[in-house]
Amino acid sequence: MSEQPSHSQNVSTPSVSNPQKRKKLLLIVAIIFILAIAVYAAWIVFFNRTEDTDNAYVGADTAQISAMVGGQVAQVLTQDTAYVRAGDILVKVDDRDAQIAVTQAQADLTKVKRQFGQTQANSGALNSQIQATDDAIQSQKAQLERARADVAKAQSDFKRREALNASGAISKEEYATSLNAFNTAKANLGVAEAGFQQALSNQKVAQSNLEANNALIKGTTQDSTPDVLVAQAKLDQAKLNLERTIVRAPVDGIVTNRNVQIGQVIAVGQSLMIVVPIHQMYVDANFKESQLTRVKVGQNVKLTSDLYGSDVVYHGKVIGFSGGTGAAFALIPAQNATGNWIKVVQRLPVRIALDPKELTQHPLRVGLSMNATVELQ
Template identity: 55%
Template sequence: MADAALETTDAQQEGRQSARKTWLTRLGLVVVIGGLLWAAWYLLVGRNHVSTDNAYVNAEMAQVTPLISAQATDVLVSDTQAVKKGDILVKLDPANARIAVAQAEADLAEARRRFRQTAATSDSLSAQVQARGADIVQARAQLATAQADFDKARVDLQRREALVGDGAVSGDEVTAARKGYAAARAALDLARAGVQTAQATRNAATGQLEANDALVRGSTIDTDPAVLAAQAKLDSAKLDLDRTVIRAPIDGVVTKRQVQVGQRVAQGSPIMTIVPLNQLYVDANFKERQLRDVKVGMTATVTSDLYGDDVVYHGKVVGFAGGTGSSMSLIPAQNATGNWIKVVQRLPLRIALDPRELAAHPLRVGLSMDVELDLSDK
């Protein structure tokens, strides 16, 4: 009996040891196969892919700012509302802008009137120059007459003075001849002065004509500098009037609306933001060690927590940020102390998404994303 019990115990121990060896062998095979599968996956797939869950949706958002200061009379949109480029967002009070347009139109009409007046003055001055030319001709004719009278008076005086000694002429005749000679000489001087006066008058009229012509020479009523300046002021006033109607600069969704009816908005102050949902992209923050083989143009697959793994977006790497997230922070890290510890940095990459996939499954700015890059796409 004792020998039979001992043999049974030994058989049980051998069975347990055999089962343990079989289990360990199977476990080892599973581990080896798993390792081989993992190695095969890494060699074929894993080493050609890098991924991160530190990624977020972003967009080039349009900030709407009024270009003039005025009171808001009508606000036609609200937050979360979709708008198209050119849709009216806000209307501002146009009263001051209309007054400015009316004033600019009056200034333009005045500038045109002054140009026409200046052009007409040139015609008048030209006629005056011609009239002064006629005065010079007349003065020269009078000078010639005075010169002839003076020559006759001089000859008559010489003749009479030559006959005084013979007693052929009386003293009264000589005196009269001398008086006539003096009068002729005075008339000659007056005629000469008249010619000079006429010439000076014509020169003055010519100068006025040239000065007036300089204001209109080479210009028309539409190209005159004063008219162009007035026209520019009118265009500016009309532009300010158009700016009383604020329109959407892009397609998108309104967010962060900060204007109410009756509020006076200041020029350049933001009143709302428009997010272009059809132009979203992903900023993915990869560890610096993951970027050794990453190039611009590589393909990427992106998933969102909003839709889960069932919806996969396809995109491409379009660029690297100019610095790491820590270097671009408001207060960059300072590593000049002696207790410096190396911290792995992350560099943002921009991933452009397929617009058709965005249209089918819209995203929103700020959503978290999972990004995987295919390094085999060289």
């Protein structure tokens, strides 16, 4: 009976110590959790100076080569994967029609210049014509004065014979002759007046023609008259179209997507090929929205490619941010206003410029994968 109390004491001891152990464990866990948060905060503030992503791809502002004139392709002087320099001939279009157009435009320009010279010569002829009408007017004026004098004389003779005829002093034949002479004089006066008015009208017509002719060439020379300028513009356009029958590379780069063949008839604006400027490339790095808090324009970026591996490091700079996420500009944007909506972390393209010298040493191609690390300074 004396051993029972000691047994009861042994049984009750573990029940008292277990809560104390739990408190100690919880305290230790809490301390560890607080330390982890502190370490993480310290790492974020003092040690996390970069943001990186492997969702990055090489891009370039490619040159789309299109036909500026239509016609049949005579020669294709390049192929896919070929490296070309700015100014190299890529395609030649049959230029015979263009040469004919140039010849026709040149002939039209020569014709218009000759017409301008003819117009200038017409001014001199019209001046001479006006002077001739002055002489004609003076001649018609003299004839008019003469006709008026003849009418006055015939009228006086007729009145005198009319008085004598009333008294029977002259014969009827003489009276009739006097009357006819008076009527003839009046008719001649009418003809003279008409001739004088015609001479005045001819002078006015000549003066109008001279003014109209001078209006065509007033203030201009043979090279500045409107008709010559229009003809010159057509000739320049024809020469430009002739030059455009030779398609040249606008930039240095690699030819891709060539879709033109010899003998093919092409139309204006038709795509012929693409030239990728491999020395002027950039990288679009798609960072998570939570990574962009401290990413700024002008920050340095280190990049590696899957093509060369980590041994080749490219150096670039952040030059801008896209105006929206990839989902925002997708062909079929996400419809988030639904009942089964699930939040997805979005990514925003960040444009990174690459060093042309490094691209020359280790060329890249459009679409290759890159790893980008932005230095947050």
